[in-house]
Amino acid sequence: MRKGVRILLIVLVGLLLVTSCSEEQDFDQINDLAIAPSYETSIFYVKAQEPLINSIEDLSFFTQEFNFDAFEEPFFANRVLAGVLTYELENTTSKPIEIRLEFLDENENVLDTEVFSMDAAPTAILQREVAYGPSGKSIDIIKATSEMRLTAINLGDHSSESTLQDPAIVLRSSAEFTLELQ
Numbered sequence: 001m002r003k004g005v006r007i008l009l010i011v012l013v014g015l016l017l018v019t020s021c022s023e024e025q026d027f028d029q030i031n032d033l034a035i036a037p038s039y040e041t042s043i044f045y046v047k048a049q050e051p052l053i054n055s056i057e058d059l060s061f062f063t064q065e066f067n068f069d070a071f072e073e074p075f076f077a078n079r080v081l082a083g084v085l086t087y088e089l090e091n092t093t094s095k096p097i098e099i100r101l102e103f104l105d106e107n108e109n110v111l112d113t114e115v116f117s118m119d120a121a122p123t124a125i126l127q128r129e130v131a132y133g134p135s136g137k138s139i140d141i142i143k144a145t146s147e148m149r150l151t152a153i154n155l156g157d158h159s160s161e162s163t164l165q166d167p168a169i170v171l172r173s174s175a176e177f178t179l180e181l182q
Contacts, residue, residue, distance in 0.1 A: 043068075043085070043173040046150060050093040050167040054158050062152035065104075069146055072106075076179070077143045082133025083177040089126040090170040091118045095156030097169055104147040112141045116171075117155075121162050133178075142177075 044066060053061045070076065091097055099116040118126055133139045152169065161167070 038176055038178045040174060040176040043175055044148075044150070044171075045173075046152075046171045048152060048169045050095070050162055053093060053095060053154055053169070054161070056154075057158060059153050059155075060151055061154050062150070064150050066148045066150070067146070068148050071142050071145045076177075079179040079181065080133075080139060080142060081178045081180050082131070082135065082139065083142055083175055084136075085130045085132070085173060085175045087114065087116065087126075087128045087130070088170075088172045089116050089118055089128075090168075091123055092121045092162060092164045093167045093169055094120050094160040094162040095154050096120050098153040098155055099169075099171055100149075100151045100153070102149040102151075103141055103145045104149060105144045106146040108147065111144055112137065120156060121164055121167065 046062070046064070048062050071080075087101075089099060096117070096119050099118075101114045101116075102110050103112040105111055114128070114130060116126060116128070130136065132142050150171070152171075
């Protein structure tokens, strides 16, 4: 008889464990899941050496338009939540300079402009982060950008030369974007 009570007790405890630890499954919770990974990429790298700057008599020694349809791609434009563009400007030349970067839509209308001014060398590397989205400029600027226009202007003379090795102006940029995947 003791053996029968023991078996009954074990079966009863087993049933209690099975029923007490389970709850109704909610398979709709996938709809509440928000996936928003961040992606980082380089955008451009431009280097102009001082002999090239001296050889161009015009104040604007470099103008280039970059086709940048990546921001307009539906996968990106429909999912981008926020982004930060990071710029680094280095000037080891003997000239003060100004860099103007314009974001253009498909009709070449200017959506946004970043202007960088830098004295002649020696100077520290200028770093700037520009946020787009809830904590910065409108994310619509990024979504509508089709082209970027970069203009570099020599605010100095056309004959001086830096004593630093390989004097040049270097502009680097990268971007980090957060996209909503769900």
